[in-house]
Amino acid sequence: MQALKLEGLSKNFGGLEVLKDISFSLEVGEHAAVIGPNGAGKTTLFNVISGALSASSGKLEMFGRNITNASTHHRIQYGLGRSFQITRLFPDLTILDNILLALHGTKPSRYHMFHKVAAYDGIMEKAEQLLQPLDLWDLRGEKVKAISYGDQRKMEIIMSLASDPKLILLDEPTAGLAIDEVPSFISTVKALSGNTTVLLTSHDMDVVFGLAERVIVLYYGQFIAEGTPEEIQANPKVREIYLGIEESEGHAES
Amino acid sequence: MGGDRVMNTRPDKDAVKNGKAKKTGVVAGLILLGVLLVALPPFMNPYGESMITQILIFSVFAMGLNIVVGYTGLFSMGHAAFFGVAGYTAGIMMVHYGIESFWIIAPASIVLATLFAALFGIISLRVSGLYFLFVTLALGELLHSVAWKWRSMTGGADGLTGIPYPSLGLPFIMNATHFYYLVLIIFVVCVGLLYRIVKSPFGSALQGIREDEHRMRHLGYNTWMYKYLAFIIAGFFSGISGMLFASFANVMAPEHLGVHTATLAVLMIILGSDRVFFGPIIGAAIVLFLQYYASTFAPERWPLILGAVFVLSVMFLRGGISAHLIKLWNKMGSHHASTKT
Numbered sequence: 104m105q106a107l108k109l110e111g112l113s114k115n116f117g118g119l120e121v122l123k124d125i126s127f128s129l130e131v132g133e134h135a136a137v138i139g140p141n142g143a144g145k146t147t148l149f150n151v152i153s154g155a156l157s158a159s160s161g162k163l164e165m166f167g168r169n170i171t172n173a174s175t176h177h178r179i180q181y182g183l184g185r186s187f188q189i190t191r192l193f194p195d196l197t198i199l200d201n202i203l204l205a206l207h208g209t210k211p212s213r214y215h216m217f218h219k220v221a222a223y224d225g226i227m228e229k230a231e232q233l234l235q236p237l238d239l240w241d242l243r244g245e246k247v248k249a250i251s252y253g254d255q256r257k258m259e260i261i262m263s264l265a266s267d268p269k270l271i272l273l274d275e276p277t278a279g280l281a282i283d284e285v286p287s288f289i290s291t292v293k294a295l296s297g298n299t300t301v302l303l304t305s306h307d308m309d310v311v312f313g314l315a316e317r318v319i320v321l322y323y324g325q326f327i328a329e330g331t332p333e334e335i336q337a338n339p340k341v342r343e344i345y346l347g348i349e350e351s352e353g354h355a356e357s
Numbered sequence: 358m359g360g361d362r363v364m365n366t367r368p369d370k371d372a373v374k375n376g377k378a379k380k381t382g383v384v385a386g387l388i389l390l391g392v393l394l395v396a397l398p399p400f401m402n403p404y405g406e407s408m409i410t411q412i413l414i415f416s417v418f419a420m421g422l423n424i425v426v427g428y429t430g431l432f433s434m435g436h437a438a439f440f441g442v443a444g445y446t447a448g449i450m451m452v453h454y455g456i457e458s459f460w461i462i463a464p465a466s467i468v469l470a471t472l473f474a475a476l477f478g479i480i481s482l483r484v485s486g487l488y489f490l491f492v493t494l495a496l497g498e499l500l501h502s503v504a505w506k507w508r509s510m511t512g513g514a515d516g517l518t519g520i521p522y523p524s525l526g527l528p529f530i531m532n533a534t535h536f537y538y539l540v541l542i543i544f545v546v547c548v549g550l551l552y553r554i555v556k557s558p559f560g561s562a563l564q565g566i567r568e569d570e571h572r573m574r575h576l577g578y579n580t581w582m583y584k585y586l587a588f589i590i591a592g593f594f595s596g597i598s599g600m601l602f603a604s605f606a607n608v609m610a611p612e613h614l615g616v617h618t619a620t621l622a623v624l625m626i627i628l629g630s631d632r633v634f635f636g637p638i639i640g641a642a643i644v645l646f647l648q649y650y651a652s653t654f655a656p657e658r659w660p661l662i663l664g665a666v667f668v669l670s671v672m673f674l675r676g677g678i679s680a681h682l683i684k685l686w687n688k689m690g691s692h693h694a695s696t697k698t
Contacts, residue, residue, distance in 0.1 A: 154574075176577050180577050195567075
């Protein structure tokens with residue numbers, strides 16, 4: 104069974120075609136990256152997959168379930184998680200409250216009205232487990248708007264991992280992290296359980312080639328190529344897009 | 358700026374200790390207030406008693422409404438409708454049908470108010486922001502005009518007069534003091550319920566929706582359902598308040614369903630602070646005291662006074678009076694702590 108399957112997915116904003124007939128699929132446990140220059144449609148693609156935008160045409164399947172018309176919160180319940188390129192946290196709530204919201208989100212307890220939000224078995228341990236490695240546990244009482252931008256970016260990522268999603272979309276996860284924090288992010292994603300499927304976008308090729316087993320290239324909303332990192336690096340079309348050089352066939356094959 | 362840094366790196370233990378001290382302070386204050394409220398009536402003149410009764414009744418309304426306004430961030434100008442529906446239902450049952458048992462009137466009027474909230478919520482939550490405010494306002498005005506026109510039932514513009522105290526089925530005839538205690542008990546129960554709701558995963562989710570609804574959907578929350586439930590819960594508490602108000606005031610008038618009463622409740626929330634749980638109680642007390650003094654000394658100036666207070670508080674007391682009281686309290690606390698070390 105495939106974790107994610109796109110069939111002829113398109114998205115138009117009026118006359119502007121932002122995604123054109125995109126098809127690809129991800130196997131369960133696969134780590135893949137979508138790359139492409141600015142305006143390639145990466146974030147739009149993520150928005151269509153997470154349900155923030157509805158597809159104009161095409162079909163979307165997650166773990167064999169047709170989710171083309173499912174609302175975002177249903178997709179999350181089916182096992183999707185997502186982080187955002189532009190940090191979206193709850194600024195007036197504390198770090199702990201932010202994490203607790205993420206932890207309750209996929210459990211029936213999210214509708215409970217008469218239990219204290221932190222008084223669930225194991226929930227504080229789980230919160231500590233998530234926050235401690237990022238040195239955020241001691242700051243858990245601080246409002247998110249009062250912590251540093253770097254810490255907010257870390258929060259952005261663990262918020263999307265908190266509910267143990269089976270399929271995670273990470274949109275520019277390392278943007279805003281200090282350079283020396285990138286390796287620890289890469290190992291965090293590598294440490295996810297073996298059947299967690301990851302789809303990420305990044306401008307940082309160290310992240311892409313460090314994490315992705317497969318790379319998908321978009322260019323102005325069009326699917327250009329897919330393959331292993333090595334194949335993509337050698338692909339003449341991709342080189343042309345990224346480097347702007349038209350290379351001779353013989354050269355590209357060498 | 359420097360202060361922030363110190364706060365951020367302050368060791369965990371101190372923060373916990375501070376939190377505990379604050380908690381005991383609040384609990385002690387609450388117990389003292391509770392004892393005062395229970396023991397006061399024999400020492401109070403009827404005006405004082407009636408004033409406190411009214412404050413308690415409107416506190417239930419304002420705190421309930423704050424679930425929607427403060428916690429969820431939705432500006433409803435329509436919850437007076439549910440206050441009014443419950444008040445009129447209680448009044449009509451007692452005046453026209455001679456049903457005086459509290460045990461029938463209370464559930465009937467509160468359930469009806471809640472049902473109206475369930476209906477109005479479906480209509481008004483189709484839109485958001487300013488549109489939501491206007492739809493709720495319009496729906497409230499709709500009921501206002503029904504009360505105005507349906508003279509046989511509601512007494513029209515003259516109001517529904519002669520609403521008595523309900524009967525509890527106990528071997529005494531209820532007087533103002535008994536009613537005060539009934540209101541006090543209901544107030545305490547409501548505050549307890551609201552506190553549980555606010556501190557629950559559900560209440561937490563409402564605040565998340567206020568902060569970033571889009572992200573909440575991406576954490577798995579059906580945000581529409583939360584807003585709808587919050588709307589209904591606020592309607593339920595508005596209903597409790599309205600049912601009590603009918604007997605307190607002896608009269609229901611069309612204005613109790615409409616924008617006039619809705620504005621008053623929202624003012625209580627804003628004045629008292631929409632981000633502090635007990636804020637609306639302080640807001641209710643201030644608004645009702647002002648209303649009382651204005652109506653004795655300069656009744657025709659009441660809207661002017663209310664407007665001036667509102668403008669001044671928005672200009673100088675951003676975030677509501679309670680938020681500033683808490684800041685002051687914390688300042689005193691930290692001053693106390695720093696002189697000790």
